[in-house]
Amino acid sequence: MRLAHLLAASLLVSACADPADELDIDEVEVGEDDGGEGKADADSELRVRTGETTMWMTRELERRETPDGAVFAVRGRASRNVIDGMGFVIDDPYGDFAVRSARAFEVTWPASTARTLVDGVNQFVRTSFPPSAGRPDSLTSRIVVRPRFVSFGGASSVYLTAELTPVVLGGTVVYRAKGRTSSAMTGLSATVNGVAITYLRRTDSTHFEIDLAPDHAFAIAGATSTSAKLVITATVGTGTTVTKTARLGLAIKKLGITAGDAYDLWPRPTCTTAMQGCLASLPAGAVDLGSCGEAIEVLACGSQTGVTVDDVAFEAALADGAARTASAAFRSDTAGLVGAARVDAFAAGTLQTVEARLEPLFGGFYPSVAARTAALTSAVDRAIVDAYARPLDLVQPITPVAGNLAVTRQVAADALLRALATYDFLHGEFSRPYDELIAMYRAQHVASVREIRETGVLEEYSGHPEWQVFTGRWLSGPYIEITILRATGAAVNVLIEID
Numbered sequence: 001m002r003l004a005h006l007l008a009a010s011l012l013v014s015a016c017a018d019p020a021d022e023l024d025i026d027e028v029e030v031g032e033d034d035g036g037e038g039k040a041d042a043d044s045e046l047r048v049r050t051g052e053t054t055m056w057m058t059r060e061l062e063r064r065e066t067p068d069g070a071v072f073a074v075r076g077r078a079s080r081n082v083i084d085g086m087g088f089v090i091d092d093p094y095g096d097f098a099v100r101s102a103r104a105f106e107v108t109w110p111a112s113t114a115r116t117l118v119d120g121v122n123q124f125v126r127t128s129f130p131p132s133a134g135r136p137d138s139l140t141s142r143i144v145v146r147p148r149f150v151s152f153g154g155a156s157s158v159y160l161t162a163e164l165t166p167v168v169l170g171g172t173v174v175y176r177a178k179g180r181t182s183s184a185m186t187g188l189s190a191t192v193n194g195v196a197i198t199y200l201r202r203t204d205s206t207h208f209e210i211d212l213a214p215d216h217a218f219a220i221a222g223a224t225s226t227s228a229k230l231v232i233t234a235t236v237g238t239g240t241t242v243t244k245t246a247r248l249g250l251a252i253k254k255l256g257i258t259a260g261d262a263y264d265l266w267p268r269p270t271c272t273t274a275m276q277g278c279l280a281s282l283p284a285g286a287v288d289l290g291s292c293g294e295a296i297e298v299l300a301c302g303s304q305t306g307v308t309v310d311d312v313a314f315e316a317a318l319a320d321g322a323a324r325t326a327s328a329a330f331r332s333d334t335a336g337l338v339g340a341a342r343v344d345a346f347a348a349g350t351l352q353t354v355e356a357r358l359e360p361l362f363g364g365f366y367p368s369v370a371a372r373t374a375a376l377t378s379a380v381d382r383a384i385v386d387a388y389a390r391p392l393d394l395v396q397p398i399t400p401v402a403g404n405l406a407v408t409r410q411v412a413a414d415a416l417l418r419a420l421a422t423y424d425f426l427h428g429e430f431s432r433p434y435d436e437l438i439a440m441y442r443a444q445h446v447a448s449v450r451e452i453r454e455t456g457v458l459e460e461y462s463g464h465p466e467w468q469v470f471t472g473r474w475l476s477g478p479y480i481e482i483t484i485l486r487a488t489g490a491a492v493n494v495l496i497e498i499d
Helices: 214-220 273-281 295-299 311-326 328-338 340-361 369-389 405-420 434-440 442-455
Strands: 005-011 023-029 045-050 053-058 062-066 069-078 084-089 096-101 104-110 123-128 138-154 158-160 165-169 172-181 185-192 200-202 207-212 230-236 240-258 467-473 479-485 490-496
Touching: 045 240, 053 138, 053 240, 069 123, 084 096, 084 104, 138 158, 158 230, 158 240, 165 295, 172 214, 172 230, 185 200, 185 207, 185 214, 207 214, 207 230, 214 240, 273 295, 311 328, 311 340, 311 369, 328 340, 328 442, 340 369, 369 434, 369 442, 405 442, 405 479, 405 490, 434 442, 442 467, 442 479
Parallel strands: none
Antiparallel strands: 005 023, 023 045, 023 240, 045 053, 053 069, 062 069, 069 104, 084 123, 096 104, 123 138, 138 240, 158 172, 165 172, 172 207, 185 230, 200 207, 230 240, 467 479, 479 490
16 A cells, blocks of 8 residues: 555665665655545555565554553554564663464554654564565564544534644644634634533634644544544534534554664654754744644754753742732632632632643743743633632532521522533624633623622512522623522522523
8 A cells, every 4th residue: 555655765785785685665654634534444554565574554553442441552464474573662662562363463552651652753663573584584664653533524514634743732742633614714613522622723714723632632532432522613604503523543654664773764853953943933932833843853852942841930830820829819709709618728729720730731842931931821821710610610519508598699609600611602692612701701700600699689489489589690791590499598590591
């Protein structure tokens, strides 16, 4: 199979060398769009040949669920008997090699450690054969793996390239997909396993990019559950909403084979002058390094240019989060969001959220101190927005008490917060996700909840003597109504009128 290009070379050891000493190289590469939009063949193989030996490997890696967690496997076979082998990167073993039958083998990687493989490293697989006159006893294959969409569903007016590219964003590696719509977009959102994707942007009126975080990608790669997919929702034309779905796999992008020194033939990327120049030319504070190249090429410059998130930078960012959560303004907001009795618990929970947001950035590479600072500040900002949007995740619930107005106000305000976190604001009059609304209108959000929590008036519910209600406005806009069951003081319904 020659899906893109075939590289064949013979390196002569000397002018009079025996032909058996020739080092033959063969390599195939799968193009970015080969197999895209439903053309992928999960059972297809890639084929290379050298040293009078042919090697086949399955194009798509198989996901297997085991008692110890998911593993990914690539299966291979040779035209000769295989007696042993090993997987390795640089100078370290990586990947578990196993002979499956006389001429078949496989290499497996636990999903928990497969980041290295998928981030673009040269994965080497050495296979050993019984001695055979005129043929090498050992060959080394080079594999490069990419996340790839393996099947698609939904609207044909939304198109995705098959391959995702590892790039550096915010100091870490993400997997970037590109897409387009057949007409101009006015709205765009995406989820993985029902969780909203943070890194999603329109590059012009008909083109977009989606960055999958590693935890999102590995959660759905090769998985078969109905929710294990990317779902894209776009608003196009005069307001038509269309949906595209895609299932993700891991697949071989490049397969090569040689009887020579694999390190010489496929060396590790180095920090080139061109890469240093590209990184230096990025705007101050830039955290998206995708325009400079793939992640493995960018990260090769990590020790020669730019900065990383070290202990000092991490602790400074955490201290920033601690200062914010201890401020008078934050504690005042907290009283409105969760009530005076839960201020300390909420502040502590928010600081834990800050730390959880910062931890994935530790060790990340940035082209400048300004970019590193921007990324760390953004992580603290997002953690605080998370806390304001879903404060009940951080505090203990209030127990209803019938006939106690002060407690019932707390119960009602909590019920409003729970309801807000479940609403689809993107496809209503706000046209924005809930978290984005909280980031934009934090003060109004707090004021709306505070009004119910501190001064809410409990009214009779016409026609239903067993009910009472609190009414108000959220963000000075949508009418809200919280129904209370008189007998228990519990909130039994929340109405938020959104067009």
